[in-house]
Amino acid sequence: MAAIRAESPDVIVAVDEEGGSVTRLEASTGSSWPGNRALGVAGDLAVTGRVARRIGRLLAAAGITLDYAPVADVNANPANPVIGVRSFGPEPGLVARHTAAWIGGLQGAGVAACAKHFPGHGDTVTDSHLELPTVTASRETVEARDLPPFRAAIEAGVQAIMCGHLLVPALDDVPATLSRPVLTGLLRRELGFQGLVVTDAIEMRAVAAYHEPGEIAVRALAAGADAVCAGISSPDGSSVYGLRDAIVAAVRQGRLPEERLAEAAARVRALVDWHAGQAPARAAAANDPDDDLGLTAATAALRVTGQARRPVLARAPLVVELSAGQHQAMDGDTPPGLAGALAELLPETRGIAVHAGDPLPDLRDRERPLVIVVRDAARHHWIQELLGEALRIRPDAVVVETGLPGPPAGAVYVATHGNSRASARAAARWLTR
Incomplete structure (x- = not known):
C-alpha cells in the first residue's frame, strides 16, 4: 500500500x-x-x-x-x-x-x-x-x-x-x-x-x-x-x-x-x-469494549427450534457439511467454519465435507453426536435429499443452517443467518454450553 x-x-x-x-x-x-x-x-x-x-x-x-x-x-x-x-x-x-x-x-x-x-x-x-x-x-x-x-x-x-x-x-x-x-x-x-x-x-x-x-x-x-x-x-x-x-x-x-x-x-x-477531510480512525485499544462485538452480534442472530438438554453437545461430534460450494462473490480461500469452531471447544471434533454426487459417510456411530451443516438447503434439491437420508439414519442429529432458513429439521435446528467465523463461533458456543 x-x-x-x-x-x-x-x-x-x-x-x-x-x-x-x-x-x-x-x-x-x-x-x-x-x-x-x-x-x-x-x-x-x-x-x-x-x-x-x-x-x-x-x-x-x-x-x-x-x-x-x-x-x-x-x-x-x-x-x-x-x-x-x-x-x-x-x-x-x-x-x-x-x-x-x-x-x-x-x-x-x-x-x-x-x-x-x-x-x-x-x-x-x-x-x-x-x-x-x-x-x-x-x-x-x-x-x-x-x-x-x-x-x-x-x-x-x-x-x-x-x-x-x-x-x-x-x-x-x-x-x-x-x-x-x-x-x-x-x-x-x-x-x-x-x-x-x-x-x-x-x-x-x-x-x-x-x-x-x-x-x-x-x-x-x-x-x-x-x-x-x-x-x-x-x-x-x-x-x-x-x-x-x-x-x-x-x-x-x-x-x-x-x-x-x-x-x-x-x-x-x-x-x-x-x-x-476525515479524521484518522482510532486504532483498536487493548480491552476494547467492542472486542466481543462480532460474537455478541452473531449470537443475537441465532434462532433455535427443537428441545434438547443443555449442553446439546457434551462430546466431540461428527460434523458433516453438505457443501453446495461458494457463490461468486465469496473468496475461494475462505474456509467453512463450524467444524473448526467446534474443534476449538471439543478437540476431538471430526469434520467431513460432502458435495453434490458424493455419498453420505457412515453415520451409524451413535456414540458420537452428529451435526449436519447446510447452506440454503431450500435452494438445493440434492441437499434436501441427503439431509432427509441422514435424518432417517440419525433422527437425533443437530442441523445447522448457515444460509436462509427453511423448514426446521433434526432434533435441534439452529439458524445462524450467515456463515462467517463469528456466526460459526456463536453456534459452537451455544451448542456446547
Missing part, C-alpha cells in the same frame, strides 16, 4: 468487505463480523453501526479508501442465488434502516461506503456473475420495494453507489449499468444522488457476454457512471490500457462527450477530498 501511495497519494483503494460471507481482509479465516442478514435478524441498529465502524477501522488501518458495501438489496426472492444472507432482509423498511446505520458506522471510521446493487438485485433468480438477471417487477413495485434502501443511503450521506448488471424492463430495455434512464434519470435526477456512481465488475458475464470490456466502459460512462470497476486480466496491464483507448476513441468519435468525463473526474476528486 505504501508503494501505491508513493506513486499517487490521491489514489482511491477499494475492496469488497461486507463482513459475513464476503470478506477480503479475513479471507483466510472467515470474518470476525456477522453479515447483513444476521444483523437484520438481531435487529439492533446501534449494533449494526458499531460493527460497520469496527470494519471501517480495520479498513482504514490497511489504507483502504472505499468499501464496496453495504449491500442495500431487499432479498425479496428466497431463491436468489447470490444475494441471500448478504441482504439485511426481505422487508424494505428494515433494509433501509440497517443500510443507513451501516453507512454511518463505516463512514464514521473515515472509509467511504458504497451502497449496492442499484436499482436492486434482490428479486432475481440469476447470478449476474454468470448471466444477465431480469427483474420483472412493475415500476411501482421497484419504487416501493427496491428503492427505499437507496433513498435511505443517500439521506445518510453515502459517498458512492454501485449499479448492478440488471435488466429491469420497467425502467429501461438495457442493463442498468448501461442505462442513462436508470443512472442519470432515476438515480441522479429523481433520487438526487450527487456522489460517485461506480459499476459492478465489467468482467461479469451479465454484460461481458454481450459487449467487449472497452465498449462496456464507454456505455457505462455515457449512461452516467463515474468509475468503472475492472479487473486486471493481463500481467502487463494492457487490459486497462485497452479500456483507456476505447474511451479516448469514443470521445474522438463523438459518442462520449468530454463534459461527461470531466463530470465523472470531478466526482472522483470529490471522493478523494472527502477522504482527506
